[in-house]
Amino acid sequence: MTTADYLSKRYPTTCPHCGKEIYATRNLGMLAGWFDTGLGTCPSCDMSCELEYDREKDILTAIDGERSKKINSLKTDRIKNNEIN
Ligand SMILES: [Zn+2]
Secondary structure, eight states, X not given: OOHHHHHHOEEEEEXXXXXXXEEEEOOHHHHHTSOSXXXXXXXXXXXXXXXXXXXXXXXXXXEOXXXXXXXXXXXXXXXXXXXXX
């Protein structure tokens, strides 16, 4: 398998925020084996999710983790501030 094949492989998973099926790809950090998690944005609800790669099962799972929660709360704060202004 070439690097391009590896990166373009799409994994079906479910958005932890809206429950829609989304397709995730691994990023370069995962490819290099530095870490097994990444960050993605759901195209349906535009919320951030963390992606966890399971090497044994070769699956990617979208979860709402510490980093994505932080990003989503910043997004929500911005929306709130815009409403006030
Ligand atoms: Zn979503």
